Amino acid sequence: MNTPIYDFLQNYSKKNTLRCHMPGHHGRHISEELSELYRLDITEISGADSLFEAEGIILESEENTAALYNCGATLFSAGGSTACIQAMLGAMRLENRHIIAVRNVHRAFLNSCVLLGLDVTWIMPDYTDGILSGVVDMAAVENALAENPHSCLYVTSPDYTGRIADISAMAELCHRYGAKFVVDNAHGAHLHFLPKSMHPISLGADMCCDSAHKMLPALTGGAFLHVKDKRYKPILKQTMGMFASTSPSYLIMMSLDLCNRYMAEKIRGDIEDNLRYIRDFRQRFSNRLIFTESEPFHITIKAAESGFDGEEFAENLRKYGAECEYAHKDTVILLMSPMNIRADYERLGNIVEKSLELTRKSDIKPLNIPPVLPVKAMSIRAAALAENEQIPIEKATGRICASVKVPCPPAVPIAASGEIIDENCVKIFKSYGISSVIVVK
């Protein structure tokens, strides 16, 4: 597959043009190791196209991605899935659709609601792994769709633990009720290339974001916004452009362009190999570790249920040279990707073996305080932009949440902006080590 952005940057770098344009480093490096990156880092010069008005090399590369994912159109983002979520919700706002969301959203969603003045009808999942993961009741989805005509269903899948929602069933329900179906697939850019595609667009979603940087060899910040109906592309460019930087990084876009070649030529083989290694890894520890049901590359360990403290285990992994994606008393997430090789799994297996020996047995109980939807007092936007103060969590009962410091990215908001913090919220905040909260004054 061709790589128009990468080729353009390489050619420009080799031509030794006198750069009388931004960025200010003018192709000169200030760190020897990064010299090549500085030479390739440019702005929208002649021939380089422009992300939000793409009609040249960026458009060509986006079209390559769309063909690989078999979707109507793809937009590049150099601002991660965050910019894609803003764009997707912006498009839904332009259509005046009401937002129904399954509650385990990333804070990028909540911030977009603030920016766009959106209010949300929440669907609470049935929580199984603390506030990280839950199962969605389809009857609740159908009720919400029936009660809110002209809506949009927003779902985060895979969630942080790798659990996948029933996307096909949700798509069918949405389309039956005339709703759009938007999926936060930040953790699932690779899902299209599994032996049977589990990618949201293949399963019927109308649009989704993929953080290419999470699961593919893209630089941090690189993401795709895929859409089934390509007529949405201009609207999504417009809404992404409302919030994103006007200087998107060409290095990031180049890495998305190179991902195209990787996906066209290599990813399926790499996934096949990794699936074998991951299966063997899970098998090797099946008597000692309890895993969460998830898509394969999220190896999520139920630490408390396996009989140890996840934070202590993660500390021991670190001692032996492995760093995990996430660790809490209850849960440890080892996030693998198609880029891992056999030797990584051998090394990981040995490190897990030694860490298990070092980690003390513990009868620590999994956190079992299911979140309950708090009462809403104000709109998300009004609360997030109101005058506020930070107070200790012990004094928070009865106060309206303005903004919280969440323990890890895409968990259920214990209380979202505008909701009244109750006793249950306080208990959950404390159990996640959150000691203060920002409330409306």
Ligand SMILES: Cc1ncc(COP(=O)(O)O)c(C=O)c1O
């Ligand atoms: C589920 C989910 N959605 C959205 C995001 C935001 O993605 P990005 O960091 O690519 O902007 C994240 C990041 O952690 C995430 O986990």
